[in-house]
Amino acid sequence: MNPSDLTHLDVERAPDRCAFPDPAPRKIGVEEWHARFKRVPQALIDTYRYFRDAGRTAWNAYLQPPSFFHIYGMRVLSRLAFDNGLASLRLWGFVLNEGERLYRARQCGRKVVALMGDYGSLAPLVCSFPGLVPFYPDFQYWTPFLGESKVLLDTAEEAGVGERCCFVRSALAAFLRRAYFPDPALVIASTGAVCDDLDAVAQRVQALGHPFAWFELPWRKSAHPGYRFGPECAGDPSREEALLADGFRRAAGRLSALAGVPFDEGRLSATLAKVERARSLIRRIRTLALSVSPRPLPALELMQVEFAGPHFYADLDECLSVLEDVKETVERRAAAGIGFGPPDASPVAWATPPADPVLLHRLEEMGGRLAATEFMIAQSRAPLDLSRPPLEALASSFFLEASLIGNTEQRARAFLDEAGANGARGAVISGLFASSHCVSETRILRDLMSKRLDGPVLAFDVPSPGGRGLRNPVKNRLAAYMETLKRRRRT
Amino acid sequence: MNAAVRQNAREAWSLLLIDEAPGRVLASPILTSRACLCAGYAVGEYCRDAGAMAKSHLKALEVFGHDGICLFSDVGILAEAMGSVFHHAEHAVPILDRPLVGEADDPRELRAPGPRSGRLPVIVGAARTCHASAGDVVPVFAFVPGPFTTAAMLAGVEAFLTALVLDPPRARALLDAGARASVPFLDALMVAGALPVIVEPLASASVVSPKTFEDFARPYILRLVRYLHRFDLDVVLHVCGETGPEFGLLPGTEADLLSLDKVDLAEASARPGRRCRIVGNLSTDLMLRGAPGEVGRAVEAMIEVGRGTPKGYVASTGCELPAATPDENIHAFIEAARDAASPPETEKKS
Numbered sequence: 015m016n017p018s019d020l021t022h023l024d025v026e027r028a029p030d031r032c033a034f035p036d037p038a039p040r041k042i043g044v045e046e047w048h049a050r051f052k053r054v055p056q057a058l059i060d061t062y063r064y065f066r067d068a069g070r071t072a073w074n075a076y077l078q079p080p081s082f083f084h085i086y087g088m089r090v091l092s093r094l095a096f097d098n099g100l101a102s103l104r105l106w107g108f109v110l111n112e113g114e115r116l117y118r119a120r121q122c123g124r125k126v127v128a129l130m131g132d133y134g135s136l137a138p139l140v141c142s143f144p145g146l147v148p149f150y151p152d153f154q155y156w157t158p159f160l161g162e163s164k165v166l167l168d169t170a171e172e173a174g175v176g177e178r179c180c181f182v183r184s185a186l187a188a189f190l191r192r193a194y195f196p197d198p199a200l201v202i203a204s205t206g207a208v209c210d211d212l213d214a215v216a217q218r219v220q221a222l223g224h225p226f227a228w229f230e231l232p233w234r235k236s237a238h239p240g241y242r243f244g245p246e247c248a249g250d251p252s253r254e255e256a257l258l259a260d261g262f263r264r265a266a267g268r269l270s271a272l273a274g275v276p277f278d279e280g281r282l283s284a285t286l287a288k289v290e291r292a293r294s295l296i297r298r299i300r301t302l303a304l305s306v307s308p309r310p311l312p313a314l315e316l317m318q319v320e321f322a323g324p325h326f327y328a329d330l331d332e333c334l335s336v337l338e339d340v341k342e343t344v345e346r347r348a349a350a351g352i353g354f355g356p357p358d359a360s361p362v363a364w365a366t367p368p369a370d371p372v373l374l375h376r377l378e379e380m381g382g383r384l385a386a387t388e389f390m391i392a393q394s395r396a397p398l399d400l401s402r403p404p405l406e407a408l409a410s411s412f413f414l415e416a417s418l419i420g421n422t423e424q425r426a427r428a429f430l431d432e433a434g435a436n437g438a439r440g441a442v443i444s445g446l447f448a449s450s451h452c453v454s455e456t457r458i459l460r461d462l463m464s465k466r467l468d469g470p471v472l473a474f475d476v477p478s479p480g481g482r483g484l485r486n487p488v489k490n491r492l493a494a495y496m497e498t499l500k501r502r503r504r505t
Numbered sequence: 506m507n508a509a510v511r512q513n514a515r516e517a518w519s520l521l522l523i524d525e526a527p528g529r530v531l532a533s534p535i536l537t538s539r540a541c542l543c544a545g546y547a548v549g550e551y552c553r554d555a556g557a558m559a560k561s562h563l564k565a566l567e568v569f570g571h572d573g574i575c576l577f578s579d580v581g582i583l584a585e586a587m588g589s590v591f592h593h594a595e596h597a598v599p600i601l602d603r604p605l606v607g608e609a610d611d612p613r614e615l616r617a618p619g620p621r622s623g624r625l626p627v628i629v630g631a632a633r634t635c636h637a638s639a640g641d642v643v644p645v646f647a648f649v650p651g652p653f654t655t656a657a658m659l660a661g662v663e664a665f666l667t668a669l670v671l672d673p674p675r676a677r678a679l680l681d682a683g684a685r686a687s688v689p690f691l692d693a694l695m696v697a698g699a700l701p702v703i704v705e706p707l708a709s710a711s712v713v714s715p716k717t718f719e720d721f722a723r724p725y726i727l728r729l730v731r732y733l734h735r736f737d738l739d740v741v742l743h744v745c746g747e748t749g750p751e752f753g754l755l756p757g758t759e760a761d762l763l764s765l766d767k768v769d770l771a772e773a774s775a776r777p778g779r780r781c782r783i784v785g786n787l788s789t790d791l792m793l794r795g796a797p798g799e800v801g802r803a804v805e806a807m808i809e810v811g812r813g814t815p816k817g818y819v820a821s822t823g824c825e826l827p828a829a830t831p832d833e834n835i836h837a838f839i840e841a842a843r844d845a846a847s848p849p850e851t852e853k854k855s
Contacts, residue, residue, distance in 0.1 A: 045696045051736070059735070073523070078737045081695050085738065087515050089640055089698070114523050121524060163641030169510055192528060193516035 034058055034100055036343065039353050041095035041312055041378070044080045050098065051079035062104055064115050064329045068122050073114075076107040083110045088160045090479075094314065094375050097354070101336075101343040102315045108336050109318045110160075112149070112327050113194055119147040119328065120196045125272055128195070129325065130185070130219070131204030131212045132231055134394025135412045137325040139262055142285035143273035148325045151219070152212060154184040154194060159370045164480045166191070175218065177478075179211045180446040181369050186215045189222055198224055200272050202265055206230040207419040227268050232257050233419055258409040266405075282404040288330055290398040295337040296323050297395055302344045304385055305436045308353030310344040313374040313384045317367065320387065323394030354378070360440070360499040361385030363433035363467065365426075365459055368444040369476045376489060377442070380496040386433035388425060390417040422455045426462040433467060440469035440499050442492075444476050470498055514572035514643040521782065521817045522739045522761070526849060530808055531819040532842030533573035533784070534792070534835065535743075535764075537648070538598055539826040540565035548828060549595040552578035555630025562635055566643060569835050574635050576628050576699065577648035577825070580706060583686045584650075584658030586623030587615060596828075604661040612659070612678040617685045620693035629693045636698030646741065647694045651705035652725035655683030662707065669713070669721055680725045687729055695736065702741040702764070703729055706824075709746030709766070718751050726758045734759070741784065745824040749773075756780040766823030770810045778814035785811070786823040787838065793827045797837035804841035812848050820845075 033055045042050070054077065063074040084091045088110065096102060116126050124147050129136045131152065140148035158166050158181065169187035170176070176183075188194035201224045203216035208231055220226045232254045266277040299319050303311040311319070319340060326333035347353050355378055363386035368374055377384070393416035399407050417425055433441065441463040445456050460471045472495040474488055512520075517527035540561040541551035550557045562574045579598040584605065585591045591599035606612055620629060628647055635645045650658070656679035657665040668676040691701050707713070708722035726742060733740045742760035744751070749768045755777045764784035765773055773783050787807055791800060804820060811818040820842045826835065 048692060048696050048736075056735070075737065082736050082738065085644075085695060085698055085700055086519065087641055087644075089636065092698070117520075117523050117525055161641045165513060165516075165641060172510075187510075190510045191512060191516060192510075193512050193520055196525075 036099040036101075039308075039310070039347060040098050041354060042098045043095050044084055044092050047079045047096060047098070047103070048081040051081075051103075054100075058100075062107070064108070064111070064332045065118065065122065066332065068118075073118055076111040076115075077104055078107045078111070079103070080106060087163075089162045090160050090371060093372050095312075095379075097312050097315050099343050101339040102311070105315060105318055105336055105340055108329075108332065109321075109327055115328050116147065116149055116195045125199035126196050127269070127272070128198035128201040128219075128224075129203075130201065130216045131208040132229065133324040133391045133418075135231075135258075135262075135408060135416075136202055136204075136229065136265060138285055138289045138408060139266060139282065140269060141289070141326070141330050142278070142282040143269050144275060146269060146273050147328050149195060149198075149328050150325055151185040151188060151195065151198075152182050152215075153321070153324075154188040155181045155367075155369055156371070157184055157188065157194065158479045159372075162479045164478065167478060173218070175215065179214060180209075181476075181478075182209075182212050182215055186218050189219055189224075200225045200227065200268060202227045202229050202268070204229045204231045207233040209418065225272075227265065229261050229265055230257070231261075231419060254413060255406065255409040258412060259405045262405045262408060279404055283400070285330070286398050286404050286407060287400060288334060289326075290400060292326060292330070292334050292337055293323060293395045293397065295334070295341050296320060297397075299337070299341050299344050300387070300395070302348045304387070304432070306348045306353065307357050307359070307383075308351075308355055309359070309383050310347035310353040311340070312354050313364075313378055314371055315340070316384060316387070317371075317374060317389065320389055320391065320395070321367075324391055355383055356381065358503075359383040360496060360503060361436060361438045362499070363387070363429065363436075363438040363441040363463070365429060365441065365443045365463075366390065366445060369446070370444075370479065370485075372485075373444055373476070373488070373492065376492055377496070380493055381500060382496050385436035385438035386429055388417065388429035392417040392428065393419075422458045423462065426459050430463060430466045433463075438467055438469070439503065440495070441467055441471045442495070443471065443473040445473060446476065469502070470495065515641060517572065518644050521819070524817070526817075526847065529847055530812060530842050530845045531572045532821075532839050533571055533575075533819050534787070534822040534838050535575050535577075535825045536562075536565055536569070536571060536835065537575050537577040537825045539828055539830055542828070543568050547595050548597055549593055552598055553593070553624060553627060555627045555634065558627055558631035559634035559638070562631065563638055566639060568832070569839055571835075571839055572643065572819075574639065574643055574645045575648060575702075576631050576635070576645065577704070578624065578627065580650045580654045580704065581658040582624055582628065582650060583618065583655045583683070583690060586618035586625050586690075587659060587682075587686055589658055601658055601661070604659060604664070606660045606664075606679065608664070612675065612682050615659070615682040615686070617682075617687075617689055620689050625690055625693070628699075629690075629697050632694055632697040632699035640698055645699045646702045647697075647699035648702045648704045648743065649687055649690060649694070650683075651703045651708065651722070651729065651742075652680045652683035652687065653705050653708040653722040655686055656680045657707050659683065666713070669717055673721075676721060680721060684725045684728050688732065691729070691733065695738070700738060700741070701733060702743055703760070704743045704745075706745045709744050709748050710750040711746030711767070715750045715754060719754050719757075723754060723757055726760070730759045743784075752776045762819070764821060770807060774811060774814040774818070778816055778818075780816065782817040782819065783811060783814045784819040784821045786821065789822050789824050789827055789830075792822060792830050792834050792838070795834060797831075797833045800834045800837040801841040804838050805845065808842060808845045812845070818848060 059077045062077040080091045137148040166184040166187035170183035270277045303316045360382045362382045365388045367389040396411045396415035398411045463471045512528040520527040544561040544564040546557045588605040590603040592602040730740045739761040741762040743764035745766040747767045762782040
């Protein structure tokens with residue numbers, strides 16, 4: 015299947031869109047979206063559904079305003095502002111609905127597979143099996159911040175995983191509390207080239223007794239034909255790829271037993287065509303959002319788009335449709351020269367996904383914009399060579415751009431290439447207190463960024479939710495940093 | 506599977522509302538103005554002051570650890586915001602003094618009150634504070650008088666009930682005004698973080714016949730439910746008093762949860778409970794006058810029946826807790842529910 019043939023997925027939304035045209039781009043809060051939502055035609059609300067093969071059910075519509083999620087506990091939303099366009103509303107609804115979607119998956123007979131640590135390589139494999147739905151418990155990382163709640167962090171601490179572990183400890187707490195996702199039919203956790211914190215959490219999850227398999231992610235030691243990082247990586251790329259492809263084969267065996275159908279390369283190829291379409295949409299949206307001025311998509315929405323890459327928010331087909339919608343909106347805005355924020359917003363490169371979404375919102379409020387991102391999931395948007403056998407294509411794509419399997423310097427260089435190309439004047443590293451990706455990662459990143467960007471670098475650890483006393487100093491540092499950037503521009 | 510960690514109210518409600526069995530029975534007695542005693546406020550102050558209302562509920566939550574904050578002062582709050590006059594006393598909830606709509610007035614001319622009218626900001630402000638303070642661990646419910654009840658508070662109960670029989674067009678105009686009046690209030694509550702509960706005490710079979718419910722109450726309740734469903738909210742309908750004769754009609758309101766009072770719980774569970782989650786229904790008289798041991802045993806028996814509800818069940822009281830309900834009885838309620846076995850699987854929506 016050619017990825018470009020997949021745009022038909024979105025055809026049915028076209029007529030209804032006309033009844034609810036986008037206004038001039040502007041960020042609006044929960045209250046204004048609530049009022050605006052009243053004018054959304056009911057037909058449009060009925061159109062957007064996940065698990066479309068389940069038909070029109072009482073539960074699978076997902077076009078909901080931010081006020082809906084705020085009522086049900088995502089309290090941080092009242093501190094944010096959102097793109098006022100329909101595509102972004104749809105994106106938010108689809109993303110924030112994922113927890114319910116996983117339960118609904120189980121209710122309608124699908125099997126939910128928890129993946130940990132690989133961020134994008136195993137999910138396509140899971141999606142290629144009928145009736146299997148992938149998700150990442152690791153992404154409970156955001157839950158304490160969305161709810162402005164210490165519940166998960168406290169539970170992790172009570173389970174013996176406290177502040178010495180990064181926010182990924184929320185995943186363990188979510189397993190224990192059994193209210194954030196259904197008990198998975200299988201957990202496949204990565205080991206090897208993953209961070210120690212994640213590895214420790216995965217071991218604790220294994221001890222909970224869920225059906226479990228380990229998956230080894232090899233360290234990137236060698237050069238790849240398309241691999242852009244330096245001459246020091248002059249090994250044999252085929253060895254690592256073969257190792258990874260073997261791992262995929264073993265994982266496919268477990269998934270096959272779970273799904274009750276044999277592994278089928280043809281089916282995986284068809285899935286990879288869709289995945290490549292999704293990745294190309296993410297790449298296209300990123301390129302425009304990071305390079306065009308005024309920016310056609312706000313930072314938070316861009317982060318949501320990027321995080322569609324690892325597992326398509328548990329519904330690949332609908333995710334494609336959502337991304338098509340966002341891409342169309344972003345292209346339309348870019349062509350019309352309309353967007354968010356002032357044209358002279360200070361471009362900033364941002365490393366590490368900010369656990370607290372308020373930070374990205376603040377960056378824009380303070381006159382900044384994203385010019386590059388490194389959210390540790392670059393592998394989930396890397397191109398797939400569909401001419402190759404599918405397992406090899408998946409493996410080679412992973413080695414091409416994976417964020418976490420090489421050294422920090424490699425990661426920084428790719429990021430800085432993008433930052434330089436998009437005119438970044440400085441960089442922000444929103445670190446994770448106690449994270450163990452690399453003990454000196456922040457320092458390495460900061461040094462490289464300072465040199466390459468010829469601009470200031472702000473590095474801080476994101477404070478836990480619930481303590482304004484901690485949040486305010488970070489806010490003040492970000493404000494002072496943005497002021498510095500503006501002054502440098504003026505002089 | 507894993508060693509269970511006790512789910513908080515937010516988590517358990519979230520599971521119930523997506524047709525999953527929570528890890529425990531939810532215990533949410535209708536603790537409204539009774540909360541003021543926990544924080545040392547008089548009922549009158551609770552009804553007039555958002556800060557007092559919020560502090561009362563947050564303190565009550567600390568004291569009792571129940572599973573839902575229920576913000577409510579009185580059934581006349583919308584009618585008062587439109588112009589009906591209520592008598593306020595220091596130690597009682599407001600009561601209707603002078604209805605807005607006289608015999609000579611045309612209800613069609615009534616305008617919906619803005620969210621800043623009358624005492625509506627009291628509930629909205631309290632909702633905002635409670636959600637910001639405790640909304641991560643417990644849902645905040647705000648009780649909104651339904652169109653039938655508001656119509657009665659606009660015209661006077663007797664005049665409205667008479668109009669239902671003698672002048673149905675006028676009754677419908679009042680109901681329409683009541684429904685319209687709710688919308689800005691509902692919006693303000695939702696934005697504040699509260700889940701609205703439609704409360705219709707005057708539409709119960711204690712007051713009107715099932716036919717009157719079907720002809721006059723249900724269509725307007727349905728209108729509000731559909732309005733809330735547009736935002737994909739789960740809607741609770743609370744009808745206190747007798748509702749057994751209305752069992753066949755209640756699912757027609759399309760409410761997702763029915764909070765019931767004087768009914769046979771087994772029958773409610775077996776009939777409307779096939780389509781709606783059931784919330785209820787311990788006698789408030791028992792809560793007021795019973796001994797803690799009696800309350801505990803009654804809650805156990807109630808849960809034994811309620812937990813079999815196909816769509817899910819929440820242990821609650823049939824109506825608001827009376828102001829003089831002893832603390833010990835509220836504790837007994839919560840403890841008995843806490844000791845109950847986990848609920849069984851619910852029937853899936855699909």
